[in-house]
Amino acid sequence: METSRATGTAGAQAGPLAGKVALVAGATRGAGRAMAVELGRAGAVVYASGRTTREHRSEVGRSETIEETAELVTAAGGTGIAVPTDHLDPAQVDALVERIDREQGRLDVLVNDVWGGDHLIEFGTKFWETDLDKGLRMLRLSMETHAITSHRALPLLIRRPGGLVLEITDGTEESNRTYRENLLFDLAKYGPIRMAFGLAHELKEYGGTALALTPGYLRSEAMLEHYGVTEETWRDAVAEVPHFAIAESPVFIGRAAAAVAADPDKARWNGRSVSSGELARVYGFTDADGSRPDCWRYFEDVVFGGKEANVEDYR
Template identity: 35%
Template sequence: MRSPVTGKVVLVTGASRGLGRATALEFAAAGAHVIVTARSTRGRSTQAALPQTSVEDTLEALRAGGGQGEAHACDHTDAAQVERLMLDLRARHGRLDVLINNAWGGHDPVNEAARGREVWEEPPEQLRNMLLGGAYSDALTTLLALRHFGGAVGQVLCTTWHTEEPPGWLPYEVSKAAKNRFVYVLGHQLSGHGIPVIGVAPGWMRTELMETHHTPQELDGQTETPHYAARGLVALAADPDSLRHSGQVLDVGELADLYGITDLDGSQPQWWRAHRSGRS
């Protein structure tokens, strides 16, 4: 049976590892032509402490599974690099059906020795990194895509996170709130053009970063793989009526309810929903 995303041109940013890599693989498996971007290339990783995966590795993996795609090195906080990317994609494909803003540089190293226990002792560059690598990256990539494709991008999906109550780490909370507001505002502004702008918030994913900072015991039984959210993104891209969700941030558990998606083991984790109810 032909998938609704077969033949679609899909751009996945930040695809060298984690959710971006899983998303690229899931879209490729569904028949899309997947363009993957990342700052981490072979021999030049942005996270030395993590497994040395690269954008080229993601491309090889999706092709090994029978998928089609291409890889580009790109820092999505750099306007010149994003401009070159969009010019190349327009020349090669003439259209962009799905843009997935997943790039995230917020956990780039900061001076840990400068961090204190009080909020005013937080290194200010941490918030800068998270705003640049989050909302700014999403906005820059989306607006340049719309400009170069004449406002005809099919769908804009942004990976994000629900802000917590009570709030958590200040730089992270502020950066995610900015991403979520970007989804809301741009969704409103593009409603007349029929372009859905939707945020997708995973639960606690077993990414390389999480596995580095948490023990197996901490992660056991309350986490999900990145493929769970990735399958939710594919389901949204396949939904002809996804405009009804525009401007919203949807939990992956909500997407599981809507579309029947499951994680790799067949489960439907509802970690964030349980987390929210436990704090209410």
Template identity: 35%
Template sequence: MTDRMGAGVSRVAWVTGASRGIGKGIARALGAAGWTVYVTARSTSRAATPEAGTVQATAGEVQTAGGQGIAVVCDHGDDAAVAATAERITAEQGRLDLLVNNVWAGYERLNAGAWEEWNAPLWEQPLELFDAMFTHGVRAHYVATALCAPLLMMTPGSLVVTVSFAVPEDEQHAFGAAYGMAKAADDRLAVAAAAQLRPHGVTSVAIHPGLVRTEGVMRFAEHLDLSASQSPEGVGRAVVALTADSERRALTGQTLGVAALADRYGVDVHS
């Protein structure tokens, strides 16, 4: 089995939650590297949230960048819709080199303009915040990984990247209980998937971006120090570099800082 991902064939990726933010940046970077990229999200109208893009727009940007973008409207809270997308990729491509678990609805309340509530104590937070972060976050990543596993195992050198975040122990108060729990669960998913998929030649990692200049974050730029921030496409360049690393299997089960990946591979994650 070769470690050269997709050697001699078109490489295929599925980026979940790719209508905006980090998912869109990763999809664009993959497009620039010539990948075929399935982009999924619920968003087909910019009216969904103030920052909402569309899967069609992202697919178009993948095309413009040099890849093949395929837009699929998929509610990642609907297991049947996720299964149908996995089946479609299997039928159309017969391979999946990269699954990016990025879909995340945990910021919807922040996107609605509730900055002051973001770091409120758990007893002041709406209980549905937990559900948003786990149903359209952790659970969605679990489901996509489980349903894509057969196709990933059929694809030599395939990779699962789960987008997470490192919540510093001394800053838990600034992120909220539900957020910290969700990101810790994503890290554990990446570790567990690595252990179970390793015998089948599949690598699984979690990545930890820093502060990323997504559409939602930039609405609150006045509250933030953006001096060392990363761009969505910069995160994508780090992911592309990881896919090109012939030794990436040695990293399976690890949580990888995007800044560390930038240093490892010499890529710019800031611009």
């Protein structure tokens, strides 16, 4: 398997995660990239895995690469290591975990962020009328990848107490009680929540913690491109899409992941489903612009609840 290591000064910045090792599975772009960078900023060695490299693009077809992510990790003060990995292939995941064990001898944080199924969703289509191959592919990308990665990586993570597993999904357990308008997408996004719940029970005796974590309305590279805006001009899209006013940058969930990873009392979250906005209220971090958006509370009150409110009251 071809591998690529980011250049830079390893361990250049001491931080609350200095000496810790993280694997961010699905670190190519968006939330995964931001979590990798913020874990690195806190001092961790971060292995960034995914399918899109400078030599090969995945079926998603975007230009962001895991090498870029690793370089951003190192620039932030951590050590970024890019490892091309298809997380549907157990042999490739075995090789990734064996490399981490060989080079570091430990794994402290596993972030299961593999997805890449947005192009497969058929919203508003009855289940029996959907393209079954697309739907099953979506389930494989969202759940089978997470199961394979956890199955192979957890024996390394449980060698030391205090290990953390973050199952990344879209929406909290509460918000996902609302039907997602596509049956298999609904299952794909609820599955990691249940996976975190189950892993929490199995890791507890080893001093480990597992939880499901979701961003809010994420200003990912793809979402910004979809609305024809940039991170600097994103508010221009609000006139057309009013609820985009509650959107958050990927930095926000990155800081959420780093805050939980550095928390000596992280076990309080074991088995829980939490959002970046909820964790911000507890840990006190903000988004890149200094705001503290609470997307899912906004959606509960305003979008689904019909409450008359100013979006700034939720930022």
